[in-house]
Amino acid sequence: MASSSHGGVSGRIKNLTSTYGTDIQPIISDIRSTVGVMKGIAVQLEKDKLFDKVKEMEDAVVELIGLNELSVHFSSSVQAFGNRYKPGEQLTDFHKVFEDEISQFQANRNSDVQRHTLVRQFKEAVWNVHHEGQPMPGEENDDIVMTGTQSNILNFKCPLSGKPITELQEPVRSMQCRHIYEKQVITQYIQSEGGRTQCPISGCPKALDVNVLVQDPSLAVDIDEMRKMDKETNVEDFTMLDED
Numbered sequence: 001m002a003s004s005s006h007g008g009v010s011g012r013i014k015n016l017t018s019t020y021g022t023d024i025q026p027i028i029s030d031i032r033s034t035v036g037v038m039k040g041i042a043v044q045l046e047k048d049k050l051f052d053k054v055k056e057m058e059d060a061v062v063e064l065i066g067l068n069e070l071s072v073h074f075s076s077s078v079q080a081f082g083n084r085y086k087p088g089e090q091l092t093d094f095h096k097v098f099e100d101e102i103s104q105f106q107a108n109r110n111s112d113v114q115r116h117t118l119v120r121q122f123k124e125a126v127w128n129v130h131h132e133g134q135p136m137p138g139e140e141n142d143d144i145v146m147t148g149t150q151s152n153i154l155n156f157k158c159p160l161s162g163k164p165i166t167e168l169q170e171p172v173r174s175m176q177c178r179h180i181y182e183k184q185v186i187t188q189y190i191q192s193e194g195g196r197t198q199c200p201i202s203g204c205p206k207a208l209d210v211n212v213l214v215q216d217p218s219l220a221v222d223i224d225e226m227r228k229m230d231k232e233t234n235v236e237d238f239t240m241l242d243e244d
Contacts, residue, residue: 028068031065032221043125058123068218080214152218153165161182190208
């Protein structure tokens with residue numbers, strides 16, 4: 001009877017933590033849209049040579065992205081806690097559990113907000129107003145500067161199903177290596193390997209179990225951006241064909 005009760009509690013907590021991750025997605029999307037608007041304003045301010053105002057805008061963007069990252073960290077940590085939680089005889093120290101989960105998530109994610117892709121894109125847009133074609137300071141040796149979506153997404157297909165991530169029904173991301181999979185397929189794969197295995201991405205050394213799989217709230221936004229980019233590319237391709 002007790003084990004059944006414990007199972008019900010852990011199931012309810014898992015459902016609640018999963019829902020929290022979904023609920024925060026609109027916030028992540030709104031933050032990105034706001035940063036895009038701020039970038040456009042900063043470009044105009046740079047053209048008008050209002051450099052102090054541009055710096056204020058940059059500081060605000062950095063602060064906003066910092067809040068964005070904190071939201072992602074917390075949401076993913078809440079989901080990871082829901083995956084791991086198993087009621088026991090002793091009371092759970094929730095504060096310590098959350099701190100441990102957040103620390104683990106941050107350890108596998110770049111915590112330097114200044115190097116966040118959206119911040120870099122903001123600075124690049126402002127820089128190009130007066131220095132188009134010239135590398136920004138500190139980026140002279142960078143061979144490739146990725147777009148925001150590209151740098152957040154490490155693999156473009158599920159390694160097991162072979163489907164593009166834009167076609168996945170329920171995409172999840174590993175907190176350990178940040179690779180993306182179809183939830184049902186990767187869960188079955190882990191279970192077939194005894195509950196713990198290595199990431200199926202070729203060359204990835206990270207261990208994998210169901211507890212580290214989360215529906216990262218930024219992932220849904222990233223995938224939606226990829227779908228929009230794909231549609232825009234297809235429209236451009238059709239336009240070029242019509243012109244020919």
